[in-house]
Amino acid sequence: MTLTGFFRIKYFELVKNLIFVLTLFVVTPIMADIDNEMMNGATLVSQPPAWEESSKMNSILSKFNQETLVVLDIDYTLFRATTNLGTPEWCLHLVGQEVAKGKSREEGFKKWYPIWLKAQSFNQIVLMDEQLPALLDLIKNQSVDYIALTSRHPVSESITQQQFSALGIDFNGNLPRDFDFQTNLKYPTLYRHSILFAHDLNDKSEVFSAWLQSYVNQWGKNKPIKRIVFVDDLEKNVISMEKIIKNLGLEYIGIRYSAGDRYKARFNPALAEHQASILSGNYSDSEITRLLKKE
Numbered sequence: 001m002t003l004t005g006f007f008r009i010k011y012f013e014l015v016k017n018l019i020f021v022l023t024l025f026v027v028t029p030i031m032a033d034i035d036n037e038m039m040n041g042a043t044l045v046s047q048p049p050a051w052e053e054s055s056k057m058n059s060i061l062s063k064f065n066q067e068t069l070v071v072l073d074i075d076y077t078l079f080r081a082t083t084n085l086g087t088p089e090w091c092l093h094l095v096g097q098e099v100a101k102g103k104s105r106e107e108g109f110k111k112w113y114p115i116w117l118k119a120q121s122f123n124q125i126v127l128m129d130e131q132l133p134a135l136l137d138l139i140k141n142q143s144v145d146y147i148a149l150t151s152r153h154p155v156s157e158s159i160t161q162q163q164f165s166a167l168g169i170d171f172n173g174n175l176p177r178d179f180d181f182q183t184n185l186k187y188p189t190l191y192r193h194s195i196l197f198a199h200d201l202n203d204k205s206e207v208f209s210a211w212l213q214s215y216v217n218q219w220g221k222n223k224p225i226k227r228i229v230f231v232d233d234l235e236k237n238v239i240s241m242e243k244i245i246k247n248l249g250l251e252y253i254g255i256r257y258s259a260g261d262r263y264k265a266r267f268n269p270a271l272a273e274h275q276a277s278i279l280s281g282n283y284s285d286s287e288i289t290r291l292l293k294k295e
Contacts, residue, residue, distance in 0.1 A: 050246075051238045051254030057129040060229055061138075063253045067226040069175075070139060070146035071208065071241075074160070074195075076233035076260030078132060078148065079125045079167055085292065086119030088151075089264060090272045091200075097273075109200060113153055115279050120159045122279075122292055125167065128259050133168045145175045145225070147194045149208055149232075154190035154197040161193060171195060175223075181214035183207060204237050205244040212248065227251040233260050 052059075064070055072078060081087045091112055098108030129135070139146055148171055152160060164171065171177075171194035178192050187199040189207050198207035216225070228250055230241045238254040245252040278291045 050242050050252045051256060053256040053258050055257070055259040057132060057135060057231075057257070057259075059255060060231060061135075063229045063255075064139070064142075064144050065227065066143050067224060068144055069212075069225045069228055070144060071149050071228060071230045072146065073232040073234075073237070073257070074148055074150040074152065076264065077128060077231055077257050078169060079127050079163065080260055080263055082124040082126055084266070084268050084271050085275050086116060086123040087264075087267065089267045090119070090275075091116040093267075093269050093272050094276055106201060109153075112276070113155075113200075115276055117153075117156055117159065118279050119275070120156070120163070121285075122288060125163055127167055127169075128257075133170065136170060136173075140173050143174060145223070146173050147171065147175060147196055149196045149198060149204060149230075151198050151200045151202075151204055153199050154188050157190060157192055157195070157197060160195060160197075164195075175215075176219065179214070179218065181211050183210040185210075203240065204232075205240040208241065209244045209248065225250065227253065229253045229255070231255045231257050233257050 060070060075088045084090065091109075094112040094115070095105060095108035098111060099105055127133075136146065150160070173194055175194060177194045181189075181191060183189055183202075183206070185199075185202045185206060187201045189199055189202065189210075190197040191211060196208065196211055198204045212225070228241075228245050230238060230245075230252070232238050232241070232254075233256070235256050238256045242252050242254055275292065278288055283291065
């Protein structure tokens with residue numbers, strides 16, 4: 001055998017061994033992962049996610065039929081504050097400071113929620129989507145039911161109604177607008193004028209579940225609900241609602257409404273603390289207005 005022939009044989013043996021090693025340690029594990037993903041994801045491929053993200057409110061138009069209940073969050077879904085004052089994160093920041101001092105969230109809300117409520121009389125609000133009133137009319141004219149579901153405390157019912165009226169939001173839909181319902185939750189809830197107040201310290205989806213079961217028991221035979229379309233700016237709420245609705249055996253379409261994200265990003269904690277000190281001080285309304293305008 002020539003020297004050239006010897007090296008040629010050794011070269012092919014080296015290539016063969018290299019292919020074996022690559023197959024054993026690289027290709028085989030990758031193929032196994034692909035097989036596992038195909039097996040585990042088989043249902044996911046045939047069943048698309050039950051929720052999506054959108055910055056357009058009219059994205060709900062293709063989601064409902066006459067057996068649908070459309071459920072809309074309020075803050076950063078229907079409307080928003082034009083400034084830092086009185087936003088949901090404004091209140092949550094102040095509550096968070098109390099928690100950092102060793103207080104409970106309940107104690108934090110007890111201290112700062114009345115101040116947040118007071119702030120609603122001094123802030124300016126605007127619709128998240130200028131077409132919202134027309135969209136609600138369209139939904140109502142197609143005999144589709146809708147309600148608002150908010151984490152706001154029931155004591156905010158009056159100011160919330162005033163805000164709806166100021167913006168031309170009409171929730172006088174096809175459902176009963178007022179009825180009492182029972183929950184096993186710790187904190188109070190309220191359903192008035194088609195707005196369901198869940199309370200910040202309750203789980204929104206659990207409140208809605210109790211409300212829905214009460215509705216079904218009283219009116220479900222005349223007006224059955226088979227699909228829930230839920231729109232909320234917080235992903236956690238969209239996900240928790242999905243679990244509740246599926247447990248009730250209903251179809252669920254969730255929309256994580258993202259149009260308010262850019263406004264949330266502008267929140268100024270230091271300014272919120274200063275505004276809170278003004279609102280909790282011993283000032284008249286005119287003095288508060290003057291002081292807040294300086295910010």
